[in-house]
Amino acid sequence: MLARYLPILEWGRTYNTGVLTNDLVAAIIVTIMLIPQSLAYALLAGLPPVVGLYASILPLVAYAIFGTSRTLAVGPVAVVSLMTASAAGAVAAQGTAEYLEAAITLAALSGVMLAVLGLLRAGFLANLLSHPVVSGFITASGLLIATSQLKHILGVKAGGDNWPDMLGALAGAIGDTNPWTLAVGIPATLFLFWVRTGAKPALQRLGLAPRVADIVAKAGPVVAVMLTILGAIAFDLEAKGVALVGEVPQGLPPFAMPSTDLALIGQLWVPALLISIIGFVESVSVARTLAAKRRQRISPDQELVGLGAANIASAFSGGYPVTGGFARSAVNFDAGAETPAAGAFTAVGIALASLFLTPLLYSLPVATLAATIIVAVLSLVDMKTPGQLWRYSKADFAAHAATIAITLLAGVELGVIAGVAVGLLLYLWAASRPHAAIVGRVPETEHFRNIARHKVFTAPHVLSLRIDESLTYLNAHWLEEFVMEQVAEHPELRHVILMCSAVNAIDASGLESLEAINHRLSDGGIKLHLSEVKGPVMDRLERTHFVEELGGQVWLSQARAFAHALADDGRDRSEPGDMARGLI
């Protein structure tokens, strides 16, 4: 029981020096990757760079204790950073103490929400975000984030939460471009693109082993950071108007308190909820993918608790909302991490960096960090999915396209909400107009198939309808109208058989419409039968008077129901083959 809420008790028992070595190696690699990324994402969130480091220390320790994924790496991520900037920007100006307080409060609110949802075992709520919605949101966020960083590459001031605002502001400010900033930003961007795509093969051609080449390539961003720091010092870029990171406070994370101002909480709870949901969905899908590769399992409900603890830890140590990131988790996994202890060791690495390395960051050009972000997020933009969705399902494509369009045009918060709403409406619309077919018997078998697709045997006084959906309140009216319409078209009818093999549930509204149908058919001298009713559905129907009042009977198989109805015609039972020719 305790181990369910504290997964560390489980993996901690079998910890040994072999595992320790693997976890330490992974932690060193992830630390090297995480330092520039943490600084960059804090910049994206509109926060001082050091806040990114703070958000990469205690949250990792908290997740190591409460999380169920062995290899998930928690910390600041691009999409959540953008959402933080959007939410905190709505209540305070960037650079103010209020803005930082808002970011910390977002982390606290999000942490509490996640933990409570986890304790309520409400992980299923994340299912409301379909794959097309999530992938549309990530693509659009990638484009928004890359666009938001162009100002740092150009060295101009420009704002905006959505494409129209951002592009307008950039167009207005482009005349102020600082050529020195551009001279840092463009080479840094090109170098990082090369590191991501061409560096590993090039290093292998130089004779490095693939694994070593991979690790060296992962250190590319650190190389870019070092080179541009040296360049900034050598050319005195600060005097030439190039934005540098500047003074970064040295030391461990401070103890911070989220705001308890109810007015502020009132403004932040909706964005905090969206951040929680998006963060959870992103994190769980990464954790699931990695766990599957090693045949491990994660518990979505406990993941909520783990991420909740991480965010609460972030809030109280001056950080901002965090979640499990895809890139860093993949690196952690590839580098051989075996347990969440690797995350705790990474936290020690980042803590050491914030104790000793921060003075070195004074001369780091902001354009380098912007280049890191741009290169990282453009890999989030997925150009293949829209075409695949269009071919497979127009409804899924619509949800995907609506999410992309609204996220780009109206910002991340409305984008998520619109995506969930469109997905849900399309789902409910489909559920309210289910597929149903008139079926007949495939000659010389006991199978029944759609008369529109197969050569089958039917009889004019028997109508067999297969309902391809559960009968719920969403389609109760549809069922009534569908059956009565069919009956109106078949005046010789004496038996209607509803084939329920695909009816997985009948709720109270569905039951009521069945009762109404039975009543109306009985008035017209037609018997209503049900066939192939599933066990759980039948169990429930037996608790009502419906079965007693049914004009016909409930049959275990459609074949028997059909045979009975045929026999009622007064004619002898014929071989299906004989009758089929005239009747199909």
Next chain:
Amino acid sequence: MLARYLPILEWGRTYNTGVLTNDLVAAIIVTIMLIPQSLAYALLAGLPPVVGLYASILPLVAYAIFGTSRTLAVGPVAVVSLMTASAAGAVAAQGTAEYLEAAITLAALSGVMLAVLGLLRAGFLANLLSHPVVSGFITASGLLIATSQLKHILGVKAGGDNWPDMLGALAGAIGDTNPWTLAVGIPATLFLFWVRTGAKPALQRLGLAPRVADIVAKAGPVVAVMLTILGAIAFDLEAKGVALVGEVPQGLPPFAMPSTDLALIGQLWVPALLISIIGFVESVSVARTLAAKRRQRISPDQELVGLGAANIASAFSGGYPVTGGFARSAVNFDAGAETPAAGAFTAVGIALASLFLTPLLYSLPVATLAATIIVAVLSLVDMKTPGQLWRYSKADFAAHAATIAITLLAGVELGVIAGVAVGLLLYLWAASRPHAAIVGRVPETEHFRNIARHKVFTAPHVLSLRIDESLTYLNAHWLEEFVMEQVAEHPELRHVILMCSAVNAIDASGLESLEAINHRLSDGGIKLHLSEVKGPVMDRLERTHFVEELGGQVWLSQARAFAHALADDGRDRSEPGDMARGLI
């Protein structure tokens, strides 16, 4: 085409004197019933009584032109009146010009919303209100409405939109009870109860024909109105502090303009939407029931247009939101109305009443109108449904109970919203955790049934899973975990067959999880097969690479899939009967 949007063109063509006579008789009976009811519901809405008459003239004409039900009677109804009082009361005090303007604006907003939803063919949205939610809402509204009228019976002042407030206010004011008001209110209430239940049999015993007795009983409220007017004059009740209706403006409805103040519209649009939805659902269910009795049909989308037109007409003639009412429509139907012209004739009757009868209403005690309301709405309270729902479906019961509780405790608006939300969440929760079963072959048949419920034949290297739900984003993760869990429990597996007879759709997220399952099973040397995939589902799958990449095959029947997988064991095919004994 034009006839679709103007149903009057259809029934108008065949209109003749026989139909005219029937419509006129029905109109007279409904007019007599509607006069006291209109006054009473305006009182319930917190409006001057004459507004109830205005809302019963032009809206009926508009519905006669645009509506599709032959017998629906439109006008003020109890639940919508209560919702109007709640919405208008939130922006202005009762009795002020602003309050009346808010009510008129509600009618206009609701009319435009209904008409637009109708033109968008969005009638399916009404499906979001399940039967348990609607019946819970109506029961709770009936209790709220009856409670809200007690102050008029006691002759005290008391307010409140929900039970705690209402009961608190009544308890505080009960000391001010006016005995003369009570002396009118209690006998009026008892008389109206008797009219509703005992009057018809008593009149029949006096020798009246059943049909005549019925019509005379319907006039009971008019008798109560006349008797209490006479009593008020005879005993000079005005001087004794009994509230009377007082001066009622004489004449036809004025031309009124809804407010175009955006701030007011901003406050009213949510309640207007709720009024529209509740009004639509109530009206359509009445129209459906009556149409079914005469084998007629209504069009829900065109009903939206008809009700929209009625509400717009109400707004521009100084009325408030209207919809099709149950009691008056039933009376109209029973009285023999054949076309919507009966509604137009009723409008003429009410117009005559507002021209000539209003001076007579001066001395009508408000307590009489309150008694009319109380007796009418208590028939809305449904005591049987909760028990039936509890036995049949705990989820439906929960939605019903939540709707009743929240409507009583927090008012009508939150009640509807909570009902829809609870219903939807429970639905989504169920859809995210579908039923699935391991199935085996029923010996000597081609049928496959749940191994937990039937004696069936299985083999250790073949796992047949029947998925009892469409594969959608709501359950995509569940499917992956369910299949992998089953696979983990059956180490000898070489074939997994997903029996898809109950899978009515596979969306993009479901496809992705099938691909993931196929991939993971292939890694483990297990072949994934699908069987009994429905036509529309297969059509879609064929547009993807899934079928090519599938480790196993897609089979028309589960029996063939199972036979193939059995054969792959290397053993000869045995008779099911032989093997079954050892394996069940």
